[in-house]
Amino acid sequence: MSATGFAPETEARLAVARKVADAVLFEGYVLYPYRASAAKNRLRWQFGVLVPPGWGAECAEHSFQHTECLLEPKAGAALAVELRFLRARRRTVQQAVAGGGFETVPELRLADRVLVPWDEGVEERVTAVVPVADLVAGDVTVDIDRPAATDHETVLDADGRTAGRTVHRYEPLTGRLRLTAAELDGPYRVLRLTAVAENTSDWTPPAGHAADRDAALPRSLVAAHLLLAVDRGSFLSMTDPPQWAKGAVAACRNLHTWPVLAAEPGRTDVVLSSPIILEDHPAIAPESPGALYDATEIDEILALRTAALTDEEKREARGTDERAAAVIDLADSLPPEVLERLHGAVRGLREATRPHNGPGFPDEHGVPRPDTPWWDPAADAGFDPGHDSVLLDGRPVRAGSRLVLRPGARRTDAQDLFLHGTGATAEAVLHDVDGVVHVAVTVDGDPGADLRREQGRFLYFQPDELAWPQDDGG
Template identity: 75%
Template sequence: MTTAAFAEETEARLAHARQVADAVLFEGYVLYPYRASAAKNRLRWQFGVLVPPAWAARGDEYEFQHTECLMEPRPGARLAVQLRFLRARRRTVQRAAGGGRYETVPELALPDRVLTTWDEGVEERVDVTVPVGELTGGGVEVPVARPAEEETETVRAEDGTEAGRLLRRREAVSARLRLTAEELPGPYRVLRLTALVENTSGWSPHSAEARDAALPHSLIAAHLLLHLDRGAFLSMTDPPRWAGAAVAACRNLHTWPVLAGEPGRADLVLSSPIILDDHPAIAPESPGALYDATEIDEILALRTAALTDQEKREARGTDARAAAVIDLADSLPPEVLDRLHGAVRTLGPAPGAPQAAEDPFAPPGTARPDTPWWDPASDAGVDPATDEVLVGDRPVRAGDRVVLRPGRRRTDAQDLFVHGRTALVEAVVHDVDGGVHLAVTVDGDPGADIRREQGRYLYFQPDEVAHPAQEDA
């Protein structure tokens, strides 16, 4: 295979892993409510930050990532490595003061956005291709150097006059990527690949400087993508039995390698500062990048759409990616929101069941069952709309009112806020363990209609409520 053909194949294979790799690169990049002024957006860059050695000497963070994994290369195999990270680009806002003069200000308000001081993340890539045979012995060392840069962007008002400008500066970043391989004894030809990424910046902090001063000299969200054109990598979480001891002997510091790309292939590895399973994938229902760590897409999209116009102006001025999230949340059609409302992937049709139609929103080859995995209508013995349950000595069904008296089990802090409130019973629900629950909406809750429309109720057991007549007595 020619060098050009190998590069084309590598790019095609890395594309299979890049969606997940992008999620790693931008995990927690800007958090809801997507404004620079939000407290949780003032302490950023939590994953894969490789700081300058002088800052690492303080003991809080590290200047390196060390990856070890096993591979079975065939003769003539080549290894492609892509180091990816973000550089912090510090943005300063200045207002035009006339006569070609500018003054630095905390923010600059425009009709469609509010511009503020902010650290933008600029993606950097380092690509290396090397024959596997050259990795044994001394291996390969690749220096990484990015010079300091400054940019200026003019900001104009609605009438076209100059309102101010944005100054953007990136500090110099230097690093080193080392690749070595060692053949291991055993029944099969296996090499242990070592990839070391180090920040080699000579920057030193002053005694009073905080972490923000080190970030422009750091590699942020650093991770590796590895592609082997001939042969395969071994899973580090589920290796073959014969390779278990060799996998256990591998050292992975501040990162973890997993098989990437589609299941069934083992030519790609993602070494990530966030622990993942083999063959990680973005949920097909996800409408786009939301950047907010650990949040659920549906909740986050609804919260974002509910921001005030002023809050959206601030978010749009914070960062181009934050602006894209606002625009995405404002434009989501109802059918996309419906797709976000839960998904079952682990339960398939019963043996011998008829073949179901393809779901256009599911991964390729996944069939949509004709009925949900659990459908109340399939059991004629239950009906949430008409079933009754005794509360004290009185039957209660959908449409009745009860007084909430939770707290017996003390499992939810929300109990404090609804104790003593009256609520409308929307349904009497039986769970798969034989328990009975009352699905209710609280009287006076301004969101009751939305809860009812979406089927999102509060649930209480019969001994956590009282009948109003019993309360009066």
């Protein structure tokens, strides 16, 4: 058995999924410029924070995640479950004083770093292996109980003398993971697997004090996500299920999390349910040299900006967190050939759609015509985005048309998914060089709509991603 209690073959399959799960676990853990004093590092951990229920009722955050997915088990199948999260460990800094003892200080300056108070994230795992038959028979509950604790670590100066210490305080943390499965009617044996991770802490803010996220975080499950693996059987994709299972997938309830297939492409025995929307079989880019924790910028820019920090900024970053220190060291040590790989990568190629006998393309005898450009700018004269139209259900869509957004699953990103069912106004109808039609829209209620029109910066959808409003008289 492995350290997690899983069989070696199960551990090997989960190890692949954990590479992506680690990116989820530490998404936004510490943001560039990696210093505690940076404004954007003062409000931390935006994803998958399961707060105490008594506090969550007063805020926009949640105390639970509810996952449902479909499982096709074989006889004797067992389910391996791993709930992963960060537990906030509050760090204070103390300086050694003459005659012995320590006093709390706002910072401790050392030759290579500046230590400051900070909430560190300590990885926690809750694991279980449950026969699928037990899940069908009734709920299986795994309790989470982490008591309060305090520890400290001595800090030495460059000469090896005690300069101070860091004191780490854990608050009590309780929760549970509830698992169950129900057999569905249909042509094949399929189970709807339900997993609910929840914070059960009875903590509430002290009487007379306003709700305080900073006080709630040490009692929260931070960046919580779930890994599921079946040893005999397979999971169905929740994003692209087979036709016969689409109704059952649509009936599943997923709250504050979303499950995707997380094994290598071609395998369907591992699921990752995370608070960040992913596609099936997600993977870390092979060019990425290490964790940068800040997915709001691409690795190349982030690495270059980090390497360009001043020595004093790097000292503070190194003292902020061990992971921040590792990022600084990584950026300082990247060789040119690694940075070159970050500049861009081609994941796939396709042949562009080309009109017969168009400029720059072969003539009727297959002979290229290099004397003309591949695209004729004069062709634009036949288009007028402000007045052109495209048919949708037999009616013309043109600038000013009132629409409803229905993003298509085959090409939708997370931002589009959030707009599903939202009203919009068509601003222009455009044709690209491949002959594909796109409708530029502004979204109802967008306070920046006028600015978008001014700058010509719109959202774009293809006609089959649009619908007419139901109350439209047409």
